[in-house]
Amino acid sequence: MLIKDLINIPERIYANEFVIKLTEGIERPEETLDQYVVTAQLKRQYERALSLV
Numbered sequence: 001m002l003i004k005d006l007i008n009i010p011e012r013i014y015a016n017e018f019v020i021k022l023t024e025g026i027e028r029p030e031e032t033l034d035q036y037v038v039t040a041q042l043k044r045q046y047e048r049a050l051s052l053v
Contacts, residue, residue, distance in 0.1 A: 020032060020035070020036060
């Protein structure tokens with residue numbers, strides 16, 4: 001058995017597939033929170049941005 005038989009691996013992915021649109025996120029907050037992942041880089045950028053205000 002191959003990994004591709006166990007999980008769906010798309011042949012192509014696009015940058016906009018990783019964007020959470022605020023208007024859609026507000027409409028479905030529970031789904032948005034389930035899918036949202038805070039990476040170490042994102043955390044650093046949030047901290048950097050908050051330090052500016």
